[in-house]
Every structure is written in structure tokens, then in C-alpha cells.
Amino acid sequence: MTYTHLTRDERYQIAILAKASHGQSAIAQLINRDKSTISRELRRNRGLRGYRPKQAHEFSHRPHAGL
Numbered sequence: 137m138t139y140t141h142l143t144r145d146e147r148y149q150i151a152i153l154a155k156a157s158h159g160q161s162a163i164a165q166l167i168n169r170d171k172s173t174i175s176r177e178l179r180r181n182r183g184l185r186g187y188r189p190k191q192a193h194e195f196s197h198r199p200h201a202g203l
Contacts (some may be wrong), residue, residue: 147189
């Protein structure tokens, strides 16, 4: 199985669809990703003001200490 990072466009699609009350399974199906990917993305990048696609994308491109 090949793993690819979510693109900036996919993250913005997730934000729009989640805000429009689509469930994680529906979002996964619409953008052709596994529902666990959507679940993880939303869980890891949710703040006090909800899912933040810009910050999520910036965070995903930062070098990680110790890796």
C-alpha cells in the first residue's frame, strides 16, 4: 500500500465538508481517502476553533525533531 500525504487542497476540502456537517465516512468517500485518514487528520489538527487546514498543512511540512 502506498502512502501519500494529504494535499493542501484536500485539507481545505475536508474543512469545507466537515463544516457542512458531512460525516467522516462521507468525506473520505468524496475525496477518495480512507476514513481512518480523515479521522486522524481531524483529531490531530482540531483546536478551539475547529479544524484548521492552513495550520495542519504548515505543520505537516515542518521538520520533526528526533526523526
